[in-house]
Amino acid sequence: MKALKIIILILFASVLIYAASDLPYRGDPDNLMHAEESITGTTVVGSYVIQEAYNDAKTPNIVTVILGDYRSIDTFGEQVVVFTAGLITILILRNRRRVV
Amino acid sequence: MRHQDESPIVLLGSRLLTPYIMLFGWYVIFFGHYSPGGGFQGGTLLAASVLLIRISGGRRVSRLQIQEFATTPLAVIGVIIYFATGLVAMLMGGYFLDYELLPFTGMEPAMVRYWGILIIEVGIGLAVMAILVMIYDNMVKGEDYA
Amino acid sequence: MIWELELVIYLFLLISAIVALEVKDLLVAVVMTTVFSFLMALLFVAMGAIDVGFTEAVIGAGVSGVLYVVVIYQTTRHSND
Numbered sequence: 001m002k003a004l005k006i007i008i009l010i011l012f013a014s015v016l017i018y019a020a021s022d023l024p025y026r027g028d029p030d031n032l033m034h035a036e037e038s039i040t041g042t043t044v045v046g047s048y049v050i051q052e053a054y055n056d057a058k059t060p061n062i063v064t065v066i067l068g069d070y071r072s073i074d075t076f077g078e079q080v081v082v083f084t085a086g087l088i089t090i091l092i093l094r095n096r097r098r099v100v
Numbered sequence: 101m102r103h104q105d106e107s108p109i110v111l112l113g114s115r116l117l118t119p120y121i122m123l124f125g126w127y128v129i130f131f132g133h134y135s136p137g138g139g140f141q142g143g144t145l146l147a148a149s150v151l152l153i154r155i156s157g158g159r160r161v162s163r164l165q166i167q168e169f170a171t172t173p174l175a176v177i178g179v180i181i182y183f184a185t186g187l188v189a190m191l192m193g194g195y196f197l198d199y200e201l202l203p204f205t206g207m208e209p210a211m212v213r214y215w216g217i218l219i220i221e222v223g224i225g226l227a228v229m230a231i232l233v234m235i236y237d238n239m240v241k242g243e244d245y246a
Numbered sequence: 247m248i249w250e251l252e253l254v255i256y257l258f259l260l261i262s263a264i265v266a267l268e269v270k271d272l273l274v275a276v277v278m279t280t281v282f283s284f285l286m287a288l289l290f291v292a293m294g295a296i297d298v299g300f301t302e303a304v305i306g307a308g309v310s311g312v313l314y315v316v317v318i319y320q321t322t323r324h325s326n327d
Contacts, residue, residue, distance in 0.1 A: 026293060057213040059133045063297050067138060068217035072197040076182055078140075079224055083179050086231035090172070093238040136296040144304045151312050232309055239316050 106158070114156040121149035129225045133214070139224025146225065147232035154236060171234040178227025182220050189216075252292055259285045276314045283307045 024031045032039065036047050053065040067075050122145075129142030154162045166174075186197035194201040199216030200209040207215075259282060266278035283306025290299030 056210060057217060058210045059214055059217065061133055061135065063136070064132050064138055064217060064221075068220055069199065069213060072186075072220065075139075075220070075224070076186070076197070079179060079182060079227055082228060082231055083175055086172075086175055086234045089235045089238045093241065136300050138297070141297075141300050141304055144301075144309055148304070148308045148312075151309065155312065236312065236316065239313065239320070 107156075110156045111161070114152045118149045118153055121152070122146055125149060125225070125229075129221055130218070132221055133217070139221040140228055142221075143225035143228030144232065146229040150229065150233050151236055154233075166233065168237045171230045171237060174230035175227050175234060178223045178225070178230060181223030181226070185216060185219050185223070252289065255285055255288055255292070259289070272318050273315070276311055276318065279314070280307050280311045283310070 028034075033044065033046055035044055038044050049062060049066060049070065053062045054060060057065050057069055059065050125142045125145030125148075127142075128137035128145055129139060132138040132142070150162075150166055153165055185199075185202070188203070189198045189201050190196045192201040192203060197220075199213045202212050202216055204212050204215060262278050262281045262285065266275045266282060269275050269278065283302055286306065287299045287303035290296075290302055
Protein backbone atom coordinates (compact mmCIF):
# COMPACT_ATOMS: atom_id res chain seq x y z
CA MET A 1 0.00 0.00 0.00
CA LYS A 2 2.87 2.32 0.73
CA ALA A 3 4.39 1.66 -2.69
CA LEU A 4 1.06 2.56 -4.28
CA LYS A 5 1.01 5.81 -2.34
CA ILE A 6 4.52 6.70 -3.49
CA ILE A 7 3.68 5.82 -7.09
CA ILE A 8 0.59 8.02 -7.01
CA LEU A 9 2.58 10.89 -5.54
CA ILE A 10 5.29 10.58 -8.20
CA LEU A 11 2.68 10.48 -10.96
CA PHE A 12 0.99 13.58 -9.56
CA ALA A 13 4.32 15.39 -9.27
CA SER A 14 5.17 14.54 -12.87
CA VAL A 15 1.78 15.84 -14.04
CA LEU A 16 2.38 19.08 -12.13
CA ILE A 17 5.89 19.50 -13.55
CA TYR A 18 4.59 18.83 -17.07
CA ALA A 19 1.87 21.45 -16.57
CA ALA A 20 4.35 23.95 -15.16
CA SER A 21 6.62 23.58 -18.18
CA ASP A 22 3.99 25.39 -20.28
CA LEU A 23 3.91 28.47 -18.07
CA PRO A 24 5.42 31.67 -19.49
CA TYR A 25 8.88 32.64 -18.37
CA ARG A 26 9.22 34.85 -15.33
CA GLY A 27 9.89 38.52 -16.07
CA ASP A 28 9.50 38.16 -19.83
CA PRO A 29 8.34 41.51 -21.27
CA ASP A 30 6.49 39.73 -24.09
CA ASN A 31 4.06 38.03 -21.72
CA LEU A 32 0.35 38.48 -22.28
CA MET A 33 -0.10 40.12 -18.90
CA HIS A 34 2.32 42.89 -19.86
CA ALA A 35 0.66 43.72 -23.17
CA GLU A 36 -1.35 46.88 -23.72
CA GLU A 37 -4.28 44.95 -25.14
CA SER A 38 -5.38 41.44 -24.35
CA ILE A 39 -6.15 38.76 -26.94
CA THR A 40 -9.87 39.45 -26.66
CA GLY A 41 -9.43 43.10 -27.60
CA THR A 42 -9.95 44.71 -24.20
CA THR A 43 -7.35 46.82 -22.48
CA VAL A 44 -5.20 45.25 -19.77
CA VAL A 45 -5.55 46.84 -16.33
CA GLY A 46 -1.94 46.21 -15.36
CA SER A 47 -0.47 48.55 -17.93
CA TYR A 48 -2.74 51.38 -16.75
CA VAL A 49 -1.73 50.73 -13.14
CA ILE A 50 1.98 50.69 -13.94
CA GLN A 51 1.75 53.93 -15.89
CA GLU A 52 -0.60 55.95 -13.71
CA ALA A 53 -0.20 54.70 -10.13
CA TYR A 54 2.27 57.38 -9.12
CA ASN A 55 0.24 60.18 -10.67
CA ASP A 56 -2.96 59.03 -9.00
CA ALA A 57 -1.75 58.70 -5.43
CA LYS A 58 1.82 60.07 -5.27
CA THR A 59 2.94 56.72 -3.88
CA PRO A 60 6.00 54.99 -5.36
CA ASN A 61 4.97 51.49 -4.23
CA ILE A 62 2.51 50.17 -6.80
CA VAL A 63 1.41 47.28 -4.59
CA THR A 64 0.24 49.65 -1.87
CA VAL A 65 -1.72 51.69 -4.39
CA ILE A 66 -3.41 48.58 -5.78
CA LEU A 67 -4.24 47.13 -2.35
CA GLY A 68 -5.23 50.41 -0.75
CA ASP A 69 -6.81 52.39 -3.52
CA TYR A 70 -7.78 50.54 -6.69
CA ARG A 71 -8.83 47.34 -4.92
CA SER A 72 -9.65 48.80 -1.52
CA ILE A 73 -13.02 47.05 -1.18
CA ASP A 74 -11.19 43.76 -1.64
CA THR A 75 -8.86 44.68 1.21
CA PHE A 76 -11.86 45.64 3.33
CA GLY A 77 -13.30 42.19 2.68
CA GLU A 78 -10.02 40.59 3.77
CA GLN A 79 -10.08 42.59 6.98
CA VAL A 80 -13.67 41.54 7.67
CA VAL A 81 -12.66 37.90 7.11
CA VAL A 82 -9.83 38.21 9.65
CA PHE A 83 -12.18 39.95 12.09
CA THR A 84 -14.74 37.17 11.67
CA ALA A 85 -12.05 34.59 12.41
CA GLY A 86 -11.29 36.37 15.68
CA LEU A 87 -14.96 36.51 16.62
CA ILE A 88 -15.35 32.80 15.88
CA THR A 89 -12.48 31.99 18.24
CA ILE A 90 -14.36 33.93 20.93
CA LEU A 91 -17.56 31.99 20.27
CA ILE A 92 -15.94 28.55 20.13
CA LEU A 93 -13.07 28.69 22.59
CA ARG A 94 -13.84 31.21 25.30
CA ASN A 95 -16.53 29.44 27.38
CA ARG A 96 -15.10 25.94 27.05
CA ARG A 97 -13.44 26.11 30.44
CA ARG A 98 -16.66 26.30 32.47
CA VAL A 99 -18.30 23.42 30.60
CA VAL A 100 -15.45 20.90 31.02
CA MET B 101 -0.03 21.85 31.75
CA ARG B 102 3.27 20.70 33.11
CA HIS B 103 4.74 23.15 35.52
CA GLN B 104 7.94 24.73 34.34
CA ASP B 105 10.20 27.07 36.20
CA GLU B 106 10.27 30.59 34.91
CA SER B 107 13.52 31.40 33.18
CA PRO B 108 14.85 34.91 33.79
CA ILE B 109 17.18 34.69 30.80
CA VAL B 110 14.34 34.08 28.35
CA LEU B 111 12.29 36.86 29.91
CA LEU B 112 15.23 39.28 29.74
CA GLY B 113 15.93 38.38 26.11
CA SER B 114 12.36 38.90 25.04
CA ARG B 115 12.13 42.14 26.99
CA LEU B 116 15.21 43.29 25.11
CA LEU B 117 13.80 42.28 21.70
CA THR B 118 10.20 43.40 22.03
CA PRO B 119 10.54 47.21 21.63
CA TYR B 120 12.59 46.85 18.47
CA ILE B 121 10.13 44.43 16.89
CA MET B 122 7.27 46.78 17.78
CA LEU B 123 9.11 49.79 16.35
CA PHE B 124 9.85 47.83 13.18
CA GLY B 125 6.16 46.97 12.93
CA TRP B 126 5.13 50.63 13.07
CA TYR B 127 7.91 51.43 10.55
CA VAL B 128 6.55 48.78 8.17
CA ILE B 129 3.03 50.21 8.46
CA PHE B 130 3.99 53.85 7.98
CA PHE B 131 6.73 53.32 5.39
CA GLY B 132 4.59 51.01 3.25
CA HIS B 133 4.20 53.75 0.66
CA TYR B 134 7.87 53.60 -0.25
CA SER B 135 9.02 50.07 0.55
CA PRO B 136 7.48 46.59 0.74
CA GLY B 137 5.08 46.26 3.61
CA GLY B 138 1.73 47.57 4.66
CA GLY B 139 -1.02 46.97 7.13
CA PHE B 140 -1.07 43.17 7.29
CA GLN B 141 2.66 42.71 7.59
CA GLY B 142 3.12 45.50 10.12
CA GLY B 143 0.16 44.34 12.17
CA THR B 144 1.55 40.83 12.27
CA LEU B 145 4.91 42.16 13.45
CA LEU B 146 3.17 44.11 16.24
CA ALA B 147 1.29 40.95 17.21
CA ALA B 148 4.57 39.01 17.23
CA SER B 149 6.08 41.51 19.65
CA VAL B 150 3.08 41.25 21.97
CA LEU B 151 2.98 37.45 21.76
CA LEU B 152 6.70 37.20 22.59
CA ILE B 153 6.09 38.85 25.94
CA ARG B 154 2.98 36.70 26.50
CA ILE B 155 4.87 33.46 25.88
CA SER B 156 7.98 34.28 27.86
CA GLY B 157 6.42 36.12 30.79
CA GLY B 158 2.98 34.67 31.29
CA ARG B 159 0.03 36.57 32.72
CA ARG B 160 2.02 38.25 35.45
CA VAL B 161 4.10 40.28 33.01
CA SER B 162 1.69 40.59 30.11
CA ARG B 163 -0.89 42.15 32.43
CA LEU B 164 1.26 45.27 32.31
CA GLN B 165 1.22 45.48 28.51
CA ILE B 166 -2.03 44.79 26.66
CA GLN B 167 -4.67 43.16 28.79
CA GLU B 168 -7.08 40.53 27.57
CA PHE B 169 -10.19 42.68 27.62
CA ALA B 170 -8.53 45.35 25.47
CA THR B 171 -8.03 43.25 22.34
CA THR B 172 -11.64 43.06 21.15
CA PRO B 173 -12.21 46.86 21.29
CA LEU B 174 -8.92 47.41 19.44
CA ALA B 175 -10.03 45.07 16.66
CA VAL B 176 -13.39 46.82 16.40
CA ILE B 177 -11.63 50.21 16.33
CA GLY B 178 -9.41 49.01 13.47
CA VAL B 179 -12.35 47.84 11.38
CA ILE B 180 -14.28 51.03 12.17
CA ILE B 181 -11.35 53.23 11.04
CA TYR B 182 -11.39 51.53 7.65
CA PHE B 183 -15.16 51.59 7.30
CA ALA B 184 -15.51 55.20 8.49
CA THR B 185 -12.95 56.37 5.93
CA GLY B 186 -15.03 54.87 3.16
CA LEU B 187 -18.26 56.14 4.68
CA VAL B 188 -16.98 59.72 5.03
CA ALA B 189 -15.93 59.65 1.39
CA MET B 190 -19.39 58.41 0.49
CA LEU B 191 -21.12 61.07 2.59
CA MET B 192 -19.09 63.79 0.90
CA GLY B 193 -20.62 62.85 -2.41
CA GLY B 194 -18.33 60.24 -3.92
CA TYR B 195 -18.24 56.49 -4.08
CA PHE B 196 -17.45 54.17 -1.16
CA LEU B 197 -13.69 54.39 -0.37
CA ASP B 198 -13.14 57.11 -2.96
CA TYR B 199 -10.45 59.03 -1.13
CA GLU B 200 -10.44 62.10 -3.32
CA LEU B 201 -13.40 63.59 -1.45
CA LEU B 202 -12.11 63.21 2.08
CA PRO B 203 -12.40 66.54 3.94
CA PHE B 204 -8.75 67.56 3.89
CA THR B 205 -8.57 71.22 2.99
CA GLY B 206 -5.84 72.74 0.90
CA MET B 207 -4.46 69.61 -0.71
CA GLU B 208 -4.47 68.37 -4.25
CA PRO B 209 -6.50 65.16 -4.88
CA ALA B 210 -3.43 62.94 -5.30
CA MET B 211 -2.11 63.89 -1.87
CA VAL B 212 -5.56 63.27 -0.36
CA ARG B 213 -5.41 59.77 -1.81
CA TYR B 214 -1.95 59.38 -0.23
CA TRP B 215 -3.27 60.24 3.23
CA GLY B 216 -6.37 58.10 2.75
CA ILE B 217 -4.22 55.05 2.02
CA LEU B 218 -2.16 55.80 5.13
CA ILE B 219 -5.28 55.99 7.33
CA ILE B 220 -6.65 52.66 6.18
CA GLU B 221 -3.24 51.00 6.59
CA VAL B 222 -3.21 52.04 10.25
CA GLY B 223 -6.72 50.60 10.62
CA ILE B 224 -5.67 47.28 9.10
CA GLY B 225 -2.58 47.13 11.31
CA LEU B 226 -4.56 47.70 14.51
CA ALA B 227 -7.19 45.13 13.59
CA VAL B 228 -4.71 42.42 12.60
CA MET B 229 -2.60 42.93 15.73
CA ALA B 230 -5.60 42.80 18.05
CA ILE B 231 -7.10 39.77 16.36
CA LEU B 232 -3.92 37.69 16.44
CA VAL B 233 -3.42 38.47 20.13
CA MET B 234 -7.11 37.70 20.71
CA ILE B 235 -6.79 34.29 19.05
CA TYR B 236 -3.80 33.47 21.27
CA ASP B 237 -5.63 34.59 24.42
CA ASN B 238 -8.66 32.50 23.58
CA MET B 239 -6.53 29.47 22.78
CA VAL B 240 -4.60 29.40 26.03
CA LYS B 241 -7.83 30.05 28.01
CA GLY B 242 -6.21 31.93 30.85
CA GLU B 243 -3.45 29.45 31.60
CA ASP B 244 0.21 30.24 31.95
CA TYR B 245 2.76 28.89 29.54
CA ALA B 246 5.72 30.72 30.95
CA MET C 247 18.17 35.20 -9.86
CA ILE C 248 20.85 32.55 -10.02
CA TRP C 249 19.22 29.21 -10.79
CA GLU C 250 21.72 27.17 -8.75
CA LEU C 251 20.67 29.02 -5.61
CA GLU C 252 17.01 28.36 -6.36
CA LEU C 253 17.77 24.68 -6.92
CA VAL C 254 19.44 24.47 -3.50
CA ILE C 255 16.40 26.19 -1.93
CA TYR C 256 14.06 23.72 -3.68
CA LEU C 257 16.08 20.77 -2.36
CA PHE C 258 15.98 22.08 1.21
CA LEU C 259 12.24 22.71 0.77
CA LEU C 260 11.67 19.06 -0.19
CA ILE C 261 13.84 17.81 2.67
CA SER C 262 12.07 19.95 5.28
CA ALA C 263 8.64 18.91 4.01
CA ILE C 264 9.48 15.21 4.09
CA VAL C 265 11.00 15.49 7.58
CA ALA C 266 7.93 17.37 8.81
CA LEU C 267 5.71 14.60 7.51
CA GLU C 268 7.70 11.64 8.74
CA VAL C 269 9.02 12.68 12.14
CA LYS C 270 7.38 11.39 15.34
CA ASP C 271 7.90 14.35 17.66
CA LEU C 272 5.33 17.05 17.04
CA LEU C 273 7.56 19.94 18.12
CA VAL C 274 10.15 18.93 15.52
CA ALA C 275 7.36 18.88 12.94
CA VAL C 276 6.38 22.43 13.95
CA VAL C 277 9.96 23.62 13.61
CA MET C 278 10.23 21.94 10.22
CA THR C 279 7.01 23.67 9.09
CA THR C 280 8.57 26.96 10.16
CA VAL C 281 11.69 26.17 8.15
CA PHE C 282 9.47 25.32 5.17
CA SER C 283 7.71 28.68 5.44
CA PHE C 284 10.98 30.55 5.65
CA LEU C 285 12.43 28.80 2.60
CA MET C 286 9.17 29.50 0.79
CA ALA C 287 9.59 33.19 1.67
CA LEU C 288 13.12 33.09 0.23
CA LEU C 289 11.71 31.61 -2.99
CA PHE C 290 9.05 34.30 -3.19
CA VAL C 291 11.68 37.00 -2.77
CA ALA C 292 13.82 35.31 -5.42
CA MET C 293 10.86 35.42 -7.80
CA GLY C 294 10.42 39.15 -7.22
CA ALA C 295 7.25 39.08 -5.11
CA ILE C 296 8.70 40.88 -2.12
CA ASP C 297 5.38 41.67 -0.45
CA VAL C 298 4.24 38.06 -0.58
CA GLY C 299 7.61 36.90 0.74
CA PHE C 300 7.43 39.36 3.61
CA THR C 301 3.95 38.19 4.55
CA GLU C 302 4.99 34.54 4.36
CA ALA C 303 8.07 35.12 6.52
CA VAL C 304 6.13 37.02 9.18
CA ILE C 305 2.99 34.89 9.36
CA GLY C 306 4.28 31.44 8.41
CA ALA C 307 7.56 31.59 10.30
CA GLY C 308 6.42 33.80 13.18
CA VAL C 309 2.87 33.64 14.39
CA SER C 310 1.64 30.28 13.12
CA GLY C 311 4.53 28.51 14.89
CA VAL C 312 3.39 30.06 18.17
CA LEU C 313 -0.19 28.91 17.58
CA TYR C 314 0.95 25.36 16.69
CA VAL C 315 2.99 25.12 19.89
CA VAL C 316 -0.01 26.29 21.94
CA VAL C 317 -2.20 23.66 20.28
CA ILE C 318 0.34 20.92 21.01
CA TYR C 319 0.48 21.88 24.69
CA GLN C 320 -3.32 21.98 24.86
CA THR C 321 -3.65 18.49 23.43
CA THR C 322 -0.98 16.86 25.60
CA ARG C 323 -2.51 18.28 28.75
CA HIS C 324 -5.74 16.31 28.39
CA SER C 325 -4.07 13.05 27.45
CA ASN C 326 -2.02 12.30 30.54
CA ASP C 327 -4.70 12.01 33.21
